[in-house]
Amino acid sequence: MYLMMPQLVLNSLITSAELAIVGLGLTMCFDILKFANFAHTELAVMGAYLGFLFNVQLNWSLPLSFLLAAVLTGLFGMLTDRVVFKRMREIGDVIPMITSLGLSIAMRNGVRAIWGSDIRVYNVELSAGTRLLGAYITPSQIWLLSIVFVAMIGFHLLLKRTKLGKAMRATSDNRALAEASSIDTEKVVLFVWFIGAAFAGLGGCMIGWDTQLDPMMGFMIVIPVFCAVLLGGIGNVYGVMLGALILGFVQNFGIFFDFGGIINLGGALQIVDRLMIPVDYKPAIPFVILVIILLFRPSGIMGKQKGK
Amino acid sequence: MELFSFLHYWVTITAIYSIFALSLNFQYGHGGLVNFGQVFFFCFGAYTVAISANIGVNPTVSIVLAMGVSGFVGYLMSYTARNMGGTYWGIATLSVGEIVRLVFLNEDWLAGGANGISFDVKIPYFATLTVILTVISFGFTKMVMHSPFGRVLKTIREGDDLPLSLGKDVFNFKKKTMVIGGILGGLAGALFAYQKQFINPEDFFPIETFIVWAMVVVGGRGNDMGTLFGAIIVQIFYVGTRFAKDFLPLGGDTLAALRMVVIGLLIVLIMMYRSKGLIPGKRRIYKVE
Amino acid sequence: MMLLSIHKLRKSFGGLRALDGVSLNVEEDTVTGLIGPNGSGKTTLFNVVSGFLPKDGGEVYFKGKRIDGLSPDEIARRGLIRTFQIDQSAVEMTVLENLLVSSPSQAGEKLWRVIRSFGKVLREEKDNLNKAASILDLLGLKHLANEYAGNLSGGQRKLLSLGRMLMAEPVLYLLDEPTAGVNPTLIKDLLAFLRREVISKKGTTIFIIEHNMKVISSICDEVIVLDSGLRIAQGTPPEIQNNEKVLACYLARRRKPEGESN
Numbered sequence: 001m002y003l004m005m006p007q008l009v010l011n012s013l014i015t016s017a018e019l020a021i022v023g024l025g026l027t028m029c030f031d032i033l034k035f036a037n038f039a040h041t042e043l044a045v046m047g048a049y050l051g052f053l054f055n056v057q058l059n060w061s062l063p064l065s066f067l068l069a070a071v072l073t074g075l076f077g078m079l080t081d082r083v084v085f086k087r088m089r090e091i092g093d094v095i096p097m098i099t100s101l102g103l104s105i106a107m108r109n110g111v112r113a114i115w116g117s118d119i120r121v122y123n124v125e126l127s128a129g130t131r132l133l134g135a136y137i138t139p140s141q142i143w144l145l146s147i148v149f150v151a152m153i154g155f156h157l158l159l160k161r162t163k164l165g166k167a168m169r170a171t172s173d174n175r176a177l178a179e180a181s182s183i184d185t186e187k188v189v190l191f192v193w194f195i196g197a198a199f200a201g202l203g204g205c206m207i208g209w210d211t212q213l214d215p216m217m218g219f220m221i222v223i224p225v226f227c228a229v230l231l232g233g234i235g236n237v238y239g240v241m242l243g244a245l246i247l248g249f250v251q252n253f254g255i256f257f258d259f260g261g262i263i264n265l266g267g268a269l270q271i272v273d274r275l276m277i278p279v280d281y282k283p284a285i286p287f288v289i290l291v292i293i294l295l296f297r298p299s300g301i302m303g304k305q306k307g308k
Numbered sequence: 309m310e311l312f313s314f315l316h317y318w319v320t321i322t323a324i325y326s327i328f329a330l331s332l333n334f335q336y337g338h339g340g341l342v343n344f345g346q347v348f349f350f351c352f353g354a355y356t357v358a359i360s361a362n363i364g365v366n367p368t369v370s371i372v373l374a375m376g377v378s379g380f381v382g383y384l385m386s387y388t389a390r391n392m393g394g395t396y397w398g399i400a401t402l403s404v405g406e407i408v409r410l411v412f413l414n415e416d417w418l419a420g421g422a423n424g425i426s427f428d429v430k431i432p433y434f435a436t437l438t439v440i441l442t443v444i445s446f447g448f449t450k451m452v453m454h455s456p457f458g459r460v461l462k463t464i465r466e467g468d469d470l471p472l473s474l475g476k477d478v479f480n481f482k483k484k485t486m487v488i489g490g491i492l493g494g495l496a497g498a499l500f501a502y503q504k505q506f507i508n509p510e511d512f513f514p515i516e517t518f519i520v521w522a523m524v525v526v527g528g529r530g531n532d533m534g535t536l537f538g539a540i541i542v543q544i545f546y547v548g549t550r551f552a553k554d555f556l557p558l559g560g561d562t563l564a565a566l567r568m569v570v571i572g573l574l575i576v577l578i579m580m581y582r583s584k585g586l587i588p589g590k591r592r593i594y595k596v597e
Numbered sequence: 598m599m600l601l602s603i604h605k606l607r608k609s610f611g612g613l614r615a616l617d618g619v620s621l622n623v624e625e626d627t628v629t630g631l632i633g634p635n636g637s638g639k640t641t642l643f644n645v646v647s648g649f650l651p652k653d654g655g656e657v658y659f660k661g662k663r664i665d666g667l668s669p670d671e672i673a674r675r676g677l678i679r680t681f682q683i684d685q686s687a688v689e690m691t692v693l694e695n696l697l698v699s700s701p702s703q704a705g706e707k708l709w710r711v712i713r714s715f716g717k718v719l720r721e722e723k724d725n726l727n728k729a730a731s732i733l734d735l736l737g738l739k740h741l742a743n744e745y746a747g748n749l750s751g752g753q754r755k756l757l758s759l760g761r762m763l764m765a766e767p768v769l770y771l772l773d774e775p776t777a778g779v780n781p782t783l784i785k786d787l788l789a790f791l792r793r794e795v796i797s798k799k800g801t802t803i804f805i806i807e808h809n810m811k812v813i814s815s816i817c818d819e820v821i822v823l824d825s826g827l828r829i830a831q832g833t834p835p836e837i838q839n840n841e842k843v844l845a846c847y848l849a850r851r852r853k854p855e856g857e858s859n
Contacts, residue, residue, distance in 0.1 A: 036399060087580065091583075093393075093395045094342055094398075095583050097395055098342070098521065098525065098575065099575065099579040099580065101344070101518060101521065102572045102574070103575075105569075105571060105575070106568075106569045106572030106576065107572070109569045109572060110569050112562075113565035116561060117561050223403055223406070230399075278414065280410075280413075281414060284406070284407055284410045287403040287406050287410075288403075288407060291403050291404060291407070294399065295388060295400075298396055451711075452711070455711045456697075456698075456703045456704075456705030456706045457705060457707070457708045457711060459690075459697060459706075462694070463690065465689070466689060469649070469685055470686075471698075472648075472649070472670045473647065473649075473673055473679055473680075473681070474673055474698065474701075475670050475673035475701055475702075476670055476706070477670050478670065591691055591743065591745065592693075592743075596743075
């Protein structure tokens with residue numbers, strides 16, 4: 001494993017970046033609107049395929065395609081709120097959640113109906129990647145990490161240094177109080193949808209660029225993203241970044257970890273030989289972590305603290 | 309003749325899904341428990357039957373065994389619902405459903421892994437049997453809901469506080485709800501196995517859960533008649549669109565995708581405009597002098 | 598006999614000490630009022646006593662036995678039944694169903710019994726129905742028997758919550774602001790109802806949180822005053838109304854108990 005360490009670290013960072021940028025919108029929406037949006041990761045799919053439309057079908061440049069895809073996805077996010085979820089503000093958490101489930105089914109199959117189930121890729125040259133600190137990194141991965149990093153910083157500045165950010169924090173802390181302080185919370189909600197959806201769409205483009213496009217790509221990450229959100233605490237935008245980091249590393253390193261070492265108390269005892277997570281179960285890791293969090297610490301590692 | 313055998317098949321499948329939908333409606337519609345992993349009952353029921361049929365157990369016993377195993381799974385799962393709110397439990401059950409499927413996928417010794425299990429046991433008059441079992445399941449849920457037990461479930465559906473303040477052991481009721489849901493779900497899975505004679509993990513993707521959600525949502529939560537209606541509607545739609553292939557210039561995959569788009573939109577629209585379902589529920593009228 | 602005894606009960610929320618080691622007793626067969634400024638801990642007290650909130654310290658005795666730490670349904674089964682400030686009527690059930698479900702220890706609630714002792718379950722249902730019907734008569738809600746509770750007016754729902762309590766036949770009624778938001782005429786009816794059907798009957802004790810002093814003066818034998826999580830005064834309604842400490846704590850928060858100046 002030690003030879004692969006740098007590559008594993010890189011892979012973990014990539015996974016973390018993908019989860020973080022998609023999860024940001026989910027954690028905000030979950031916090032302000034108080035329901036679990038199962039359709040959120042489908043926004044990533046939408047962004048990815050819009051990117052495909054512009055880049056491959058219309059032959060535009062990659063940056064322009066991605067930018068446009070992100071913006072359009074952001075707008076679509078706002079649209080889903082206006083049309084579908086706005087009427088459900090006071091209705092509790094179950095009905096919007098079921099609705100989002102239906103919406104996710106419609107969205108991912110809509111993409112499938114239009115573009116088909118076959119794997120798609122963007123119009124870019126395949127690159128073997130350059131060597132960096134013992135790992136191979138491709139241009140798409142460099143861009144992915146950079147863009148996500150910049151996006152996170154940018155969002156942090158937005159949250160802490162702007163009036164809008166202040167309004168967002170106020171709405172997240174106590175919506176009624178924010179309303180009373182003459183903050184138009186519905187506008188804040190719309191903006192949160194836009195940013196969250198745009199980030200998700202951008203994330204989808206990045207994922208598609210790094211790997212490939214497939215209508216199920218959103219559904220495949222829905223539980224990992226929820227896991228990152230819950231690890232960090234709902235509504236905690238820094239928490240989701242932390243949760244994404246943790247999950248990214250655990251997913252990539254987890255299959256190498258010898259739990260037998262813990263059980264044997266570091267070699268002091270000899271109860272078991274080796275106890276490792278079988279490779280086949282790697283996809284199960286986020287599911288298991290999620291169930292454990294929900295059972296024992298649903299408020300997450302960082303708990304109820306918001307981005308103060 | 310072909311039409312007859314097709315109808316035969318359709319009735320059987322609809323009956324199986326009706327029982328599956330009734331199991332979900334019991335948990336969600338009557339019990340207020342949002343289970344996004346309902347498929348795991350189906351899965352345990354089907355695999356129990358497949359494994360026991362392969363070792364020569366007769367169908368009646370296999371089916372009862374399947375119901376028992378799934379009921380027990382329901383009992384275990386109820387402990388996860390104890391302190392978890394609706395949203396979290398929905399996410400948790402979705403996860404558990406996938407974990408279960410992954411276990412069956414990877415543990416070859418258990419049930420053939422990715423290759424699945426097949427067996428060669430046919431039940432005579434199968435279609436008739438499934439319909440009869442559907443009617444019995446329906447009757448059972450109706451009876452339960454008309455009893456004082458069902459009345460307490462209805463109160464729990466709206467929140468734990470009122471029933472707790474009246475001295476009802478809410479967790480115990482939730483446990484029983486999950487067991488009943490499990491038993492019915494396991495029955496559906498068992499029948500599914502006998503119908504197909506070959507099952508593998510690909511039969512138990514989350515989409516199966518989502519389809520019965522559509523059925524329950526269409527029919528109206530808590531409304532068992534409505535659930536049956538929803539099952540029939542969704543099944544007609546499913547099968548009807550298969551024939552559309554002959555009339556529309558669309559590929560098989562596109563058609564399948566569009567079908568799911570309609571299912572998804574159906575859920576969205578009903579939740580938006582008729583969250584109580586399309587079939588109006590009947591209230592219980594008592595004669596009071 | 599002291600039906601309910603609370604001994605040095607503590608409960609904090611974060612840094613806020615809602616109950617600061619409060620001790621009080623409610624005597625059997627009385628109507629005892631609990632008043633105090635907003636935030637003095639009255640509802641928190643009810644919540645901890647009835648088992649809906651875990652305590653931080655102290656003891657609660659009911660009928661001589663300790664109940665702190667028990668689950669809310671266990672406490673309710675022992676005869677301590679509470680109402681909620683925000684009406685908890687099951688809105689998707691009818692008025693009758695709301696009442697029927699409130700009856701304690703129904704055999705039919707055990708699923709096994711439904712099958713095994715079907716006859717007994719049927720008979721219990723019939724008795725329940727009769728009991729519910731007579732309560733509806735008393736409340737004047739009979740015409741709404743088969744109406745969804747969600748369609749009732751606010752005042753009617755308050756009546757329904759009282760009706761549920763009657764069905765449950767508690768030993769100790771914990772009423773949390775039963776007249777809040779109810780119009781004055783209905784309040785008069787409610788009080789008359791309480792006097793006739795509950796207070797006059799032997800073996801019923803009421804512990805009632807109220808902001809309306811007229812209600813307190815009208816039905817309470819004893820009044821306990823809470824401020825900042827502690828009992829600061831106790832006595833009959835006239836004694837309390839003239840108690841300087843009580844007046845001071847209300848004035849300090851610039852609040853007067855309602856009904857005083859009318």
